[in-house]
Amino acid sequence: MAKRGIPDPQPALSKIEGPVSALDELETPILTLSQLAWRRFRRHKMAVAGVIILILLVAYCIGGAFIFSESYANHTDTSLRLQPPAAEHPFGTDTTGRDILARTIYGGQISLLIGLTAMILEITVGVLIGAVTGFFGGWLDNILMRFTEAVLIVPQIFLLLVMAKFFGGNVPNIVFLGREFSGSVIVIVFIIGLTAWPYTARIVRAQFLSIKENEFILAARATGTSTWGIIFRHILPNSIAPIVVAATLGVANAITLEAYISFLGLGVRPPTATWGNMLEGAYNYIDQGVYWLWLFPGLLILFIVLSINFVGDGLRDALDPRSRAV
Amino acid sequence: MSVTQPLVEVQNLKKYFPVTSGLFLQRKVGMVRAVDGVSFIINRGETLGLVGESGCGKTTAGRTLLGLYPATAGVVRIDGHDICSAKGRELLSIRRKAQMIFQDPYASLNPRWTVNAIVSEPLRVHKLIKNNKERSERVKELMGLVGLSGRLVNRFPHEFSGGQRQRIGVARALASEPLFIVCDEPISALDVSIQAQVVNLLEDLQDQFGLTYLFIAHDLSMVRHICDRVAVMYLGVIVELAERNELYEHYLHPYTRALLSAVPIPDPKKDRARQRIILTGDVPSPIHPPEGCRFHPRCPLAGEECRINDPQWREAAPGHWVACHKV
Amino acid sequence: MTKILEVNDLMTRFHTTEGMVYAVNGISFHLDEGETLAVVGESGCGKSVTMMSILRLLPMPPAQIAGGTAIYLGQDLLKIPDHEMEHNIRGKEIAMIFQDPMTSLNPVLTIGKQITESLRTHMFMDQAAAERRAVELLEMVGLSDARQRLKAYPHQFSGGMRQRVMIAMALACNPSILIADEPTTALDVTIQAQIVELVIRLREQIHMAIIWITHNLGVVAGLADRVNVMYAGYIVEEANVEDIYEDPSHPYTNALLAALPRVDRRRDRRLKSIAGAPPSLLVEPHGCPFAPRCEYVVERCGMETPRLTPVGRDHAIACWVDIKTGAQR
Numbered sequence: 017m018a019k020r021g022i023p024d025p026q027p028a029l030s031k032i033e034g035p036v037s038a039l040d041e042l043e044t045p046i047l048t049l050s051q052l053a054w055r056r057f058r059r060h061k062m063a064v065a066g067v068i069i070l071i072l073l074v075a076y077c078i079g080g081a082f083i084f085s086e087s088y089a090n091h092t093d094t095s096l097r098l099q100p101p102a103a104e105h106p107f108g109t110d111t112t113g114r115d116i117l118a119r120t121i122y123g124g125q126i127s128l129l130i131g132l133t134a135m136i137l138e139i140t141v142g143v144l145i146g147a148v149t150g151f152f153g154g155w156l157d158n159i160l161m162r163f164t165e166a167v168l169i170v171p172q173i174f175l176l177l178v179m180a181k182f183f184g185g186n187v188p189n190i191v192f193l194g195r196e197f198s199g200s201v202i203v204i205v206f207i208i209g210l211t212a213w214p215y216t217a218r219i220v221r222a223q224f225l226s227i228k229e230n231e232f233i234l235a236a237r238a239t240g241t242s243t244w245g246i247i248f249r250h251i252l253p254n255s256i257a258p259i260v261v262a263a264t265l266g267v268a269n270a271i272t273l274e275a276y277i278s279f280l281g282l283g284v285r286p287p288t289a290t291w292g293n294m295l296e297g298a299y300n301y302i303d304q305g306v307y308w309l310w311l312f313p314g315l316l317i318l319f320i321v322l323s324i325n326f327v328g329d330g331l332r333d334a335l336d337p338r339s340r341a342v
Numbered sequence: 343m344s345v346t347q348p349l350v351e352v353q354n355l356k357k358y359f360p361v362t363s364g365l366f367l368q369r370k371v372g373m374v375r376a377v378d379g380v381s382f383i384i385n386r387g388e389t390l391g392l393v394g395e396s397g398c399g400k401t402t403a404g405r406t407l408l409g410l411y412p413a414t415a416g417v418v419r420i421d422g423h424d425i426c427s428a429k430g431r432e433l434l435s436i437r438r439k440a441q442m443i444f445q446d447p448y449a450s451l452n453p454r455w456t457v458n459a460i461v462s463e464p465l466r467v468h469k470l471i472k473n474n475k476e477r478s479e480r481v482k483e484l485m486g487l488v489g490l491s492g493r494l495v496n497r498f499p500h501e502f503s504g505g506q507r508q509r510i511g512v513a514r515a516l517a518s519e520p521l522f523i524v525c526d527e528p529i530s531a532l533d534v535s536i537q538a539q540v541v542n543l544l545e546d547l548q549d550q551f552g553l554t555y556l557f558i559a560h561d562l563s564m565v566r567h568i569c570d571r572v573a574v575m576y577l578g579v580i581v582e583l584a585e586r587n588e589l590y591e592h593y594l595h596p597y598t599r600a601l602l603s604a605v606p607i608p609d610p611k612k613d614r615a616r617q618r619i620i621l622t623g624d625v626p627s628p629i630h631p632p633e634g635c636r637f638h639p640r641c642p643l644a645g646e647e648c649r650i651n652d653p654q655w656r657e658a659a660p661g662h663w664v665a666c667h668k669v
Numbered sequence: 670m671t672k673i674l675e676v677n678d679l680m681t682r683f684h685t686t687e688g689m690v691y692a693v694n695g696i697s698f699h700l701d702e703g704e705t706l707a708v709v710g711e712s713g714c715g716k717s718v719t720m721m722s723i724l725r726l727l728p729m730p731p732a733q734i735a736g737g738t739a740i741y742l743g744q745d746l747l748k749i750p751d752h753e754m755e756h757n758i759r760g761k762e763i764a765m766i767f768q769d770p771m772t773s774l775n776p777v778l779t780i781g782k783q784i785t786e787s788l789r790t791h792m793f794m795d796q797a798a799a800e801r802r803a804v805e806l807l808e809m810v811g812l813s814d815a816r817q818r819l820k821a822y823p824h825q826f827s828g829g830m831r832q833r834v835m836i837a838m839a840l841a842c843n844p845s846i847l848i849a850d851e852p853t854t855a856l857d858v859t860i861q862a863q864i865v866e867l868v869i870r871l872r873e874q875i876h877m878a879i880i881w882i883t884h885n886l887g888v889v890a891g892l893a894d895r896v897n898v899m900y901a902g903y904i905v906e907e908a909n910v911e912d913i914y915e916d917p918s919h920p921y922t923n924a925l926l927a928a929l930p931r932v933d934r935r936r937d938r939r940l941k942s943i944a945g946a947p948p949s950l951l952v953e954p955h956g957c958p959f960a961p962r963c964e965y966v967v968e969r970c971g972m973e974t975p976r977l978t979p980v981g982r983d984h985a986i987a988c989w990v991d992i993k994t995g996a997q998r
């Protein structure tokens with residue numbers, strides 16, 4: 017093909033300049049994105065501390081169940097009420113003589129369960145709505161975003177209270193992981209999940225709006241990639257960092273919210289313990305010097321929320337592709 | 343050479359972007375006439391250059407041509423298929439034949455994908471190679487074709503230099519074995535020493551596979567080097583189109599002349615000796631393009647007629663088309 | 670001709686988490702009164718860092734000026750106190766135009782405010798005088814309706830107009846040296862030609878020395894008196910503009926010119942490209958930095974770094990090989 021009248025002396029491909037050497041010669045092993053993320057995460061001291069505290073707390077809630085039975089945690093003995101911490105009851109006893117240590121263990125299970133499931137629910141709904149509105153835009157975006165804003169405008173705590181009052185007590189108990197959970201747990205999970213998603217939806221929408229304008233999305237379309245391929249294979253992985261952060265914050269948020277509503281007496285029904293309703297039980301005794309009623313569940317909530325926040329912070333930095341320092 | 347059907351035919355292609363205002367009800371308040379009626383053909387195995395100032399609509403033309411933006415009006419036929427009306431399977435088959443290389447080697451590769459995933463995407467999408475292992479083999483082959491080592495396939499884009507990233511973009515475009523590639527300023531973001539690498543690569547691939555290119559650029563010297571024919575664009579329309587040496591040596595349109603005189607020549611004596619035509623005034627807004635000839639407010643030759651009538655697109659010499667009243 | 674600026678053995682490094690970045694490795698050059706010096710080199714070769722070191726604009730740390738002097742009218746710019754630099758040199762005696770006209774103007778202040786600001790601090794003008802001078806400056810750089818434009822914000826200007834505003838601001842205090850860091854790289858050819866034309870005109874009017882930084886050898890042919898070619902933190906060739914283009918003596922300069930297609934010539938050859946990429950600056954320089962990509966490389970290149978040595982009148986190169994005869998120096 018002497019198209020320009022100046023035939024190239026040889027078929028040219030053999031002459032293409034070789035690969036650029038500088039990168040080739042680097043002896044560093046190839047790291048996957050998750051390895052890179054882990055390296056960056058590791059450097060975040062607070063985040064690593066957060067992970068350790070989290071692991072300890074989970075071990076506490078799960079391992080503790082092998083030492084104390086649930087019936088022991090719910091066993092009332094009014095003759096032993098309001099015992100201060102001692103060898104028999106290391107965290108003391110509550111107003112009906114139940115062992116607080118055992119109750120924090122079983123309450124922790126509930127709190128963690130609420131935190132995780134509410135987060136999954138919240139993230140699923142939020143990501144779906146955020147992705148659809150952000151990617152497709154137009155009237156769908158208009159309608160869904162107005163709806164989202166409406167949910168945001170109503171104070172979450174108010175919504176929670178109304179829904180808790182409305183649904184509370186109508187849901188049967190369930191058995192999960194060999195343990196029976198009060199139906200009110202499910203209600204709490206759903207109402208937290210269903211009121212918290214607007215934040216995630218807004219974050220995801222903003223991410224989608226900016227990422228879909230990138231040239232690599234256009235490149236994917238030019239290649240012939242389908243719309244769903246673009247959403248799930250291209251854009252979603254690129255917005256993972258803020259979603260993960262929203263998720264960790266969501267867990268912390270759900271745990272605190274559960275504590276709030278339990279505190280207001282509308283949360284998980286007794287005798288099932290949660291850290292939140294244990295605090296609530298302490299309310300009337302706060303000025304009577306029985307500090308152990310509120311101190312232990314309070315400290316546990318503080319620890320878990322703080323450590324989850326630290327982990328979220330670390331993840332945000334670790335998953336940001338722009339922070340290149342390793 | 344026998345007369346064959348051109349690979350790409352573009353007739354009166356238009357692309358307007360709506361200009362909206364208002365927070366809630368997005369009222370349309372005008373139109374950006376980014377591409378306002380361009381027509382040309384590209385023959386098989388040929389490189390057509392598209393040059394013009396920043397913002398004149400080159401990228402928009404290239405993207406609309408591939409159906410990445412829906413066209414406002416006009417017809418584009420690629421290898422006989424009308425891209426504007428194609429859907430589903432037909433569209434997918436055109437996408438396979440017509441590819442694009444992007445201007446920005448940094449923005450056009452997904453930062454979270456490995457090179458392997460990026461280059462194999464067309465193979466996956468078009469179900470060309472189903473087996474994962476064979477697909478990686480093919481990716482390595484493509485990497486070799488663009489002069490990169492196959493060992494680099496597990497790296498991420500940010501681990502490459504600009505020139506290397508542009509080659510990855512080229513490898514991706516080649517993966518589906520296309521006939522036609524729109525190169526949107528593939529070298530503008532690169533250093534001079536790397537530009538030549540990429541241009542040579544594009545030429546070699548063309549010789550080997552008989553590729554057809556639409557080469558968009560604002561560097562007229564590179565266009566003269568690589569293109570067979572050159573189209574000059576101004577404010578959404580093509581004002582002159584000719585074979586490259588004809589255009590560079592016997593240009594007719596005053597805009598082409600100004601554009602050419604603005605290109606620096608790496609030779610101090612020649613550069614100082616020649617007469618520069620410095621265009622005054624700014625490029626008019628494509629929302630309200632001037633009446634008559636679009637170039638008249640900045641044209642040294644403009645007369646009464648230019649203000650009123652649109653100049654006709656005519657063949658001033660064999661194969662040399664121009665739209666101007668004064669030549 | 671008197672030397673207005675003389676830089677000797679300037680060395681700048683960055684301490685980063687990845688290690689030491691050897692950005693500028695012993696650079697010496699001088700600038701005569703009223704002349705235009707072009708500094709040419711690939712992206713990342715240290716052009717901006719050199720100039721910012723001289724003006725002490727680099728954040729320290731991570732930057733560290735590891736050695737050298739920069740003598741401006743008898744005083745070493747690297748040693749004078751900070752306030753002296755701020756009040757009397759930067760923006761007044763030596764003005765700089767930055768690479769990106771988009772980000773170097775403050776988006777929330779009017780153009781007028783930004784120009785008069787510097788006039789009032791450096792020249793102690795009152796508001797009215799400063800405004801009069803601002804209008805004069807904008808007219809000088811060829812903006813029409815200068816008075817109205819004072820009230821405009823940067824986003825209302827096109828890229829070329831913004832770059833003119835930058836030039837007007839740089840000229841505000843009649844500097845004796847203007848450093849222009851790739852002022853046309855972000856612009857297209859027609860605007861680039863406008864700016865080059867403008868600078869040529871202003872140079873005659875104001876009589877200042879100019880350092881023009883670019884990565885494209887084509888751009889400076891019509892503008893510069895002398896050219897410094899930089900590579901990986903070194904100056905590899907220094908010559909009059911005619912010599913650079915007619916008699917490039919360093920393999921790198923030679924290769925750069927061969928890689929440029931010419932708009933005034935028919936295509937007669939394949940472009941000659943330089944294989945490979947510039948070296949990583951994270952490794953302590955050792956031998957000639959261009960050696961891995963050089964076609965004339967000899968054994969010595971890998972071991973000893975060549976110093977800039979004269980090969981003709983006002984023409985010096987840093988290379989062990991004479992590329993015309995192939996003989997070693």
Ligand SMILES: Nc1ncnc2c1ncn2[C@@H]1O[C@H](COP(=O)(O)OP(=O)(O)OP(=O)(O)O)[C@@H](O)[C@H]1O
Pocket residue numbers: 359360374375376394395396397398399400401402403560628
């Ligand atoms: N998505 C869009 N929405 C609205 N206007 C657009 C859009 N894309 C481009 N435009 C407008 O269309 C015109 C042409 O833009 P285009 O990007 O095609 O120019 P270009 O010739 O490629 O310029 P450059 O050389 O700077 O890449 C410009 O005025 C631009 O502002």
Ligand SMILES: Nc1ncnc2c1ncn2[C@@H]1O[C@H](COP(=O)(O)OP(=O)(O)OP(=O)(O)O)[C@@H](O)[C@H]1O
Pocket residue numbers: 683685690692710711712713714715716717718719731768851884950
């Ligand atoms: N703050 C910094 N920290 C670390 N390294 C830096 C820093 N600033 C610059 N460098 C490095 O110093 C080297 C020289 O940079 P410089 O900005 O001078 O390049 P340049 O020649 O101006 O390139 P360009 O043409 O892209 O502007 C580069 O390798 C760059 O990565």
Ligand SMILES: [Mg+2]
Pocket residue numbers: 400401402445527
């Ligand atoms: Mg473009």
Ligand SMILES: [Mg+2]
Pocket residue numbers: 716717718768850851
């Ligand atoms: Mg720079």
